């Protein structure tokens with residue numbers, strides 16, 4: 001097991017070349033935000049933009065249009081009922097699905113659409129409701145993608161894996177990963193106060209940071225956005241994922257020094273400064 005440290009993050013976050021343009025830093029598509037959970041996809045979007053995604057699009061319920069644009073004008077909007085969503089999925093490097101998605105038939109059809117459409121050049125991040133839909137039906141897994149990252153909290157992983165909380169044996173998690181991903185292209189980010197990241201090859205990274213002030217709704221949605229931003233601009237390998245997890249908690253810890261509660265949107269706002277610091281070290 002490798003404990004994530006500043007060293008890993010420094011190796012991932014590098015200074016941008018002077019001739020950089022937005023197309024170099026990933027086309028990220030976030031899918032989620034049903035009528036009741038619009039905030040979840042907005043928080044994920046804010047985090048993706050703050051984490052450096054080159055271009056960020058959001059497929060969501062039409063009711064979220066004004067709130068999304070007034071909060072994050074950097075993001076583009078797609079009505080998730082529209083048929084041109086297929087084209088947007090095809091044109092994205094990173095597709096994150098789940099925050100506030102819900103579990104109804106339309107949510108299920110969106111996950112199916114992602115599964116049908118993605119190719120082996122793309123990364124898919126599965127969070128929240130997408131994981132609960134998968135728990136009901138493992139065949140919804142978008143295994144064609146180059147890399148599939150799952151980000152369950154403890155309860156979501158219990159539902160997907162059928163392993164009971166508390167998860168004591170790493171080998172149980174590896175065997176579920178193996179059965180879900182015969183091509184070894186899945187990564188598990190098992191969130192907790194000591195989040196662990198597993199790949200299909202027996203590697204584990206553990207996050208030493210984080211605090212109880214982060215136990216606030218939207219904190220995981222924010223991590224999903226950071227992961228999407230990082231995988232869009234750095235390659236979607238386990239060190240990149242570990243860096244995103246670490247930076248999320250580091251930002252949380254900095255806020256926790258002076259705040260009893262850490263708000264996901266405040267955490268997002270700290271990410272650009274922290275990335276700058278690591279890029280210079």
Ligand SMILES: NC(=O)C1=CN([C@@H]2O[C@H](COP(=O)(O)OP(=O)(O)OC[C@H]3O[C@@H](n4cnc5c(N)ncnc54)[C@H](O)[C@@H]3O)[C@@H](O)[C@H]2O)[C@@H](O)CC1
Nearest residue numbers: 037038039040098099100101102128129153154155217218
């Ligand atoms: N502002 C918003 O719109 C928000 C929307 N959200 C969305 O709400 C939907 C349901 O997700 P939830 O995660 O709230 O509901 P879940 O039902 O998936 O998870 C909460 C349940 O898990 C149990 N649990 C056990 N161990 C846990 C642990 N370590 N961490 C978290 N829960 C643990 C809790 O007791 C609770 O019963 C998702 O689509 C999600 O994205 C949430 O992300 C919260 C914020």
Ligand SMILES: Nc1ncnc2c1ncn2[C@@H]1O[C@H](COP(=O)(O)OP(=O)(O)O)[C@@H](O)[C@H]1O
Nearest residue numbers: 153192193210211212214215217218219220221
């Ligand atoms: N006590 C804690 N210590 C460290 N990190 C925490 C703690 N509580 C929550 N977190 C972090 O906050 C996030 C919560 O994710 P999740 O439950 O999916 O939130 P939500 O779905 O509400 O956005 C995870 O990244 C988790 O590691």
Ligand SMILES: [Mg+2]
Nearest residue numbers: 128153220221
């Ligand atoms: Mg969550």
